[in-house]
Amino acid sequence: xxVLAARLPSPLTVLSPAAVTVDPxxxxxxxxxxxxxxxxxxxxxxxxxxxxxxxxxxxxxxADASDVTQLAFVRAYRGLASFRGAATVRSWLYxxxxxxALSWLRDHRREEPMEIADDALTDANPxxxxxxxxxxxxxxxxxxxxxxxxxxxxxxxxxFDDLSFKEVAELADCTENTAKVNFHYAVKRLRDILGGEHxx
Amino acid sequence: xxxxxxxxxxxxxxxxxxxSELPAGERRALEERLADDEALRAEAAETRGLIGKLRELxxxxxxxxxxxxxxxxxxxxxxxxxxxxxxxxxxxxxxxGMALAATxxxxxxxxxxxxxxxxxxxxxxxxxxxxxxxxxxxxxxxEDTMALWLDGEGVEVELAAEALLDxxxxxxxxxxxxxxxxxxxxIDELDAEALDRAxxxxxxxxxxxxxxxxxx
Numbered sequence: 001x002x003v004l005a006a007r008l009p010s011p012l013t014v015l016s017p018a019a020v021t022v023d024p025x026x027x028x029x030x031x032x033x034x035x036x037x038x039x040x041x042x043x044x045x046x047x048x049x050x051x052x053x054x055x056x057x058x059x060x061x062x063a064d065a066s067d068v069t070q071l072a073f074v075r076a077y078r079g080l081a082s083f084r085g086a087a088t089v090r091s092w093l094y095x096x097x098x099x100x101a102l103s104w105l106r107d108h109r110r111e112e113p114m115e116i117a118d119d120a121l122t123d124a125n126p127x128x129x130x131x132x133x134x135x136x137x138x139x140x141x142x143x144x145x146x147x148x149x150x151x152x153x154x155x156x157x158x159x160f161d162d163l164s165f166k167e168v169a170e171l172a173d174c175t176e177n178t179a180k181v182n183f184h185y186a187v188k189r190l191r192d193i194l195g196g197e198h199x200x
Numbered sequence: 201x202x203x204x205x206x207x208x209x210x211x212x213x214x215x216x217x218x219x220s221e222l223p224a225g226e227r228r229a230l231e232e233r234l235a236d237d238e239a240l241r242a243e244a245a246e247t248r249g250l251i252g253k254l255r256e257l258x259x260x261x262x263x264x265x266x267x268x269x270x271x272x273x274x275x276x277x278x279x280x281x282x283x284x285x286x287x288x289x290x291x292x293x294x295x296x297g298m299a300l301a302a303t304x305x306x307x308x309x310x311x312x313x314x315x316x317x318x319x320x321x322x323x324x325x326x327x328x329x330x331x332x333x334x335x336x337x338x339x340x341x342x343e344d345t346m347a348l349w350l351d352g353e354g355v356e357v358e359l360a361a362e363a364l365l366d367x368x369x370x371x372x373x374x375x376x377x378x379x380x381x382x383x384x385x386x387i388d389e390l391d392a393e394a395l396d397r398a399x400x401x402x403x404x405x406x407x408x409x410x411x412x413x414x415x416x
Contacts, residue, residue, distance in 0.1 A: 032281065033283070035281050035283070036281070037279060040274075040281075041274055044270050044273050044274065045270060048266060048270060049266060052264065053259050053260065053261070056259075057260050062261045062262055065261060065264075066264050066269055066272075069269065069273075070272055070273050070276055073276075074277055077277040078282055080282075081281075081282045136253070137257055140254060140257060141257065144254070158217070159251060159254045160254075160257075160259065164221060165214060165218065165221050166221075180210075180211050180213075180221075180222075181211070181214075183213050183214055183217070184209075184210050184211060184212055184213040184214060185210075186213075188213070190254075191246060191247075194250075
C-alpha cells in the first residue's frame, strides 16, 4: 500500500486551480464597482493573456484574436458593474471571450466560408500547423481535433486554459461531475486515437 | 445534461489531474479501486503522461505585445466607470428614503385612521356595582378624541365615555334598572337606621330586605 501511495498523487502535493476556493479577482471587482477604474486595468493585466489564447483557438489570426480580446474586455467593462459573483471572474471573462469569438466568426463567415464551421463553439479552428513543434505535437493536435465537441471543449479548457473543473463546468454549461467524466473520456479517446504508447 | 460517474474509474483523469477537486468519498472509492486493480494503475500512469504532453504543447499563435493590447483595451473603454442603477441611486439615499416612507405610512395610519364606524358599538362590561354608581360627569363633546394604536390598528377613542353608556344592555338587566344620577339624591335623605339596613344588605343581600328607593 505504501508503494501505491508513493505512486499516486497526494492531495497535498497536487493542487489544482480549484483548490483555491476564494476568487482572487473578487476584491478587484468590488473596487471597480466602488468606482475605482484602476481595478479594471489590473483585471486586464491579469487575464488578457488567458482570454487572448482562448480566443485564438477560435479565430485564425493573431491580430483577429487581439481585436476580439479587446472587444471582450470592453463588454466586460460595461457588464462588470452588474457582476454578482455567481461564477468566478475568470470564467465570466472567458465566457465573454468565447461569445465574442463566436460572434466574430459569425460576422466573418462570408470571408472565410471554408474555415468557419456551423457550430463554431465545438468546431473551433485547429491550431495552425506552422506553430506545431515536432511530429508528436502535430499528432497530438490532430488527435485533439478529432474529439467529440463537448469532450474537446472540456479538455482544452482544462489543459490549455488551466481552469478548474468548476470553471470548466460553468463554461461548458454542465455540472462539475459531467465535466470530470467528459475529461476522462476525452483523455481515454485520445489514447485510443494515438494508440501505441498512450493506449491502455 | 447531467452526467454522474457510473463507476469511480470514470473520474480517473480528473483524479490524476486534480486530486484535490474530487470529493473525499469519490477519491477514497477510486483509491480503493486503484489499490486492487493493476490495469487501472497502468491507465492512470498513461493518463498522467498524456496530460503532461498536452500541457507541453506550444500555445496557438504568437504572443502579441501585451502592453500594447492592454493600452488599446484601456483606451477603448474610456475613463468613466459604469455603475449599476442601484449603485448610481446609492444606498445613502435608499435607506433614509425607506425610513422616511415608513414613518409617513405610520403617521398617516395613525392620524387618518377612520373614526369608529357606525354600527353596533362594543358592549360595556356589565358590573353590578355599577348599578349604584353615578355616571361620570358629562365630558365636552366635539374634538375630544384620542388616537390609540391597538393590535396594529389605529383607532380613535372618544374621551367622552357617555356614548358607551347609551349602548343598550342586552343582558339580564333592563335599562330602567339602571339608576340615573338624578335619582340618587334621596340617599342623602336616609336616616341612620336606613343606612345601617342598607349596608347590612349590601354586605349580605339575602339577610334582609333590600333598600327601597325613596323618591323625594
